Amino acid sequence: MNYQWYPGHMTKAKRRMQEDIGLVDLVIELIDARIPVSSRNPEIDNLGKNKARLVLLNKSDLADEKHNRLWMDVFKEKGFHVLLVNSKNGQGIKAIQGIVKEACREKIERDRRRGIINRPIRAMVVGIPNVGKSTFINSFAGKACTKTGNKPGVTKGKQWIRLNKDLELLDTPGILWPKFEDQTVGLRLAMIGSIKDEIIDATELSLRIIEFLHEHYPLALNERYGILDFDDFNEALRMICLNRRCFLKGEELHIARAAGIVCDDFRNGRLGRITIDRNP
Ligand code: G4P
Numbered sequence: 001m002n003y004q005w006y007p008g009h010m011t012k013a014k015r016r017m018q019e020d021i022g023l024v025d026l027v028i029e030l031i032d033a034r035i036p037v038s039s040r041n042p043e044i045d046n047l048g049k050n051k052a053r054l055v056l057l058n059k060s061d062l063a064d065e066k067h068n069r070l071w072m073d074v075f076k077e078k079g080f081h082v083l084l085v086n087s088k089n090g091q092g093i094k095a096i097q098g099i100v101k102e103a104c105r106e107k108i109e110r111d112r113r114r115g116i117i118n119r120p121i122r123a124m125v126v127g128i129p130n131v132g133k134s135t136f137i138n139s140f141a142g143k144a145c146t147k148t149g150n151k152p153g154v155t156k157g158k159q160w161i162r163l164n165k166d167l168e169l170l171d172t173p174g175i176l177w178p179k180f181e182d183q184t185v186g187l188r189l190a191m192i193g194s195i196k197d198e199i200i201d202a203t204e205l206s207l208r209i210i211e212f213l214h215e216h217y218p219l220a221l222n223e224r225y226g227i228l229d230f231d232d233f234n235e236a237l238r239m240i241c242l243n244r245r246c247f248l249k250g251e252e253l254h255i256a257r258a259a260g261i262v263c264d265d266f267r268n269g270r271l272g273r274i275t276i277d278r279n280p
Contacts (some may be wrong), residue, residue: 028124029127034192035276038182043177054082056082059088068275104121108121121168188277193267203256
């Protein structure tokens with residue numbers, strides 16, 4: 001589910017987001033715990049002003065535990081409610097119900113003062129492509145929930161998932177557009193595999209990954225590929241090529257294949273739990 005974004009895409013995504021956000025009390029924003037800055041579009045703060053906000057650091061299983069804790073604090077300081085989750089295995093999902101109530105306490109109070117009781121909180125999930133929105137909705141809503149659509153008072157055509165008497169979720173997630181304008185952001189999105197590989201050459205990308213690991217996780221390359229000393233990152237890649245026995249005909253090195261292996265291992269956590277964006 002990768003997108004090539006261009007201005008037309010962004011305008012459409014933004015218009016859709018403005019429409020949908022008007023219908024909810026709470027915005028559940030998914031960001032990738034490995035790149036909590038680069039996987040965010042700060043425009044959501046403007047679009048979601050006056051809404052209760054919950055930030056989920058998703059794919060926290062792939063991110064460095066120490067940095068997960070640091071990033072939680074950063075988002076809390078900004079005034080968001082925040083949780084670490086793994087949508088794939090459901091870790092952290094149970095804690096959401098409680099925190100939703102906390103995040104929406106003001107709205108619940110306001111309703112009560114006006115004599116409105118039992119009106120469920122309405123929420124929508126937003127995030128950039130590939131951050132895990134569909135996986136999260138499946139995991140959070142589960143199979144037990146009933147879909148409710150076209151109810152009076154609900155915009156025609158919108159489907160809501162009723163999680164329980166207190167909470168309804170818009171069943172289509174809001175897609176935020178990544179901020180490609182920033183070169184670093186583009187590179188980091190490519191590193192975690194959230195933008196098409198065609199945008200950046202895989203060999204170049206693997207060299208940047210090796211460079212990053214060498215600087216921040218110096219043991220990772222040795223542990224996975226048994227390489228320790230190298231003069232430059234090209235040499236490191238050649239050594240990985242040998243270690244993984246990536247050959248063309250004869251003894252010629254198949255560098256592109258080794259590059260693919262490095263990118264894949266990095267993205268799937270086989271080089272360890274890694275956080276790329278560091279707390280400023
Ligand atoms: P989207 O709707 O935001 O575009 O994202 P989607 O749910 O399609 O998830 C994108 C990929 O991220 C999927 O992997 C999904 O399994 C994976 N994913 C989502 N949440 C988590 C998480 O918390 N931890 C980990 N480790 N992975 C997560 P995929 O390779 O595209 O599909 P699949 O092979 O897993 O089915």
